[in-house]
Amino acid sequence: MRSFLIVLLLMRVAAADTVTVGLFAPTAPFPSTGARVELASKLAEVIGKAVGGTATGKVFARAGDFSSAVKKGDVQVALVDAAYLASAGGGYTVLAAAVRGGDTQHRWQLVAGGAEKIGDLKAKIVLVPAIGGRETDFVLDVLLAGEVARDYFGKIETAPDTASALAALGLGKADAAVVPAGVELPSSVVTVLALPAVSGPVLVAYGLTPAQRTAIAGAVGGFSGDAHVATFKTAGA
Numbered sequence: 001m002r003s004f005l006i007v008l009l010l011m012r013v014a015a016a017d018t019v020t021v022g023l024f025a026p027t028a029p030f031p032s033t034g035a036r037v038e039l040a041s042k043l044a045e046v047i048g049k050a051v052g053g054t055a056t057g058k059v060f061a062r063a064g065d066f067s068s069a070v071k072k073g074d075v076q077v078a079l080v081d082a083a084y085l086a087s088a089g090g091g092y093t094v095l096a097a098a099v100r101g102g103d104t105q106h107r108w109q110l111v112a113g114g115a116e117k118i119g120d121l122k123a124k125i126v127l128v129p130a131i132g133g134r135e136t137d138f139v140l141d142v143l144l145a146g147e148v149a150r151d152y153f154g155k156i157e158t159a160p161d162t163a164s165a166l167a168a169l170g171l172g173k174a175d176a177a178v179v180p181a182g183v184e185l186p187s188s189v190v191t192v193l194a195l196p197a198v199s200g201p202v203l204v205a206y207g208l209t210p211a212q213r214t215a216i217a218g219a220v221g222g223f224s225g226d227a228h229v230a231t232f233k234t235a236g237a
Contacts, residue, residue: 019055019208021047022078024066025201026129026161028100029183030228033059039229040079043220047077050219051212061160063088063132070206077216078206079229082199083138084131092204095217097235100200101182104233108143108195112176113169113188121192123154124175127165130158139178143195202235 021044023036030036040057048055058075060066063084069075070090079098097104115121128135136156140146157174159165165177170186181194203220205213220232 019044019047019051019053019076020069020074021055021057022060022066022069022075022080023057024060024063024084025079025081025098026061026131027081027083027180028098028201028228029162029180031163033061035226035228039225042225043079043223043229046219046223047216050215051208063130067132073207076206076208077203079201079203081131082202083142085202085204087134087138088132090206092206093213094235095203095205095213096220096232097199098201098203098229099231099233100228101230103197104200104235105197106200107181107197108178109181109191110176110178110193110195111166111169111185111189112192113172113186113190115176115192116190118148118193121176122152126153126156127159127168127174127177128156129162129165129179130160142198143178145196201229203232 021040023040030039036059037057040059044055044057060069066075066078067088070078085092100106110118112121126139128139131138135158139156140148140150159168159177162179162183165179166183166186166189168174169177169189176192178195185191205216217234221234223231225231
């Protein structure tokens with residue numbers, strides 16, 4: 001009887017454990033940090049109910065901070081850019097894909113101020129949201145499919161996120177930017193080239209039990225977010 005009570009107590013403690021829901025999605029076109037925090041909090045509320053405990057949302061601005069938190073076991077569930085995961089790897093399980101504009105994949109675009117075609121951007125500075133490394137490979141090999149030489153642009157630099165890249169471009173701090181399509185551009189900026197679609201952010205689990213992962217995947221299917229992450233669809237690795 002005593003053993004049964006101890007097991008029951010441990011089960012209750014485990015159920016009440018707090019799950020941390022991280023958000024590291026610099027390419028997602030959130031207009032501000034506040035919008036990211038609000039989305040993370042709403043998502044944590046849904047996930048907390050799914051696992052029968054509580055959950056808190058935490059937004060990460062830098063890949064290094066997010067990676068460190070994952071390695072320490074401080075993050076159990078996260079909404080993460082697929083491009084970051086492709087580069088960083090790691091032991092995670094994909095639970096669902098975020099939906100924006102009715103789809104989980106989104107086209108990208110090369111935008112610029114004072115340029116109308118890609119030929120105008122030779123040797124120019126191009127910004128791209130930071131995905132934790134290999135941004136140049138992402139732009140040249142994935143989005144531009146190797147169609148331009150690696151030294152075509154003067155330099156490919158990173159911005160903290162999509163909103164920052166567009167703000168810097170609008171202020172004339174760069175010549176062009178590579179960002180997701182469907183975002184509001186500064187008044188002086190135009191689309192130079194439409195680029196292919198890639199997967200948007202995905203919801204992943206680091207650890208957790210199979211039952212918890214199944215419960216979370218089922219719960220987020222009914223999630224109602226905002227224009228940037230409307231809901232989720234089941235997705236594989």
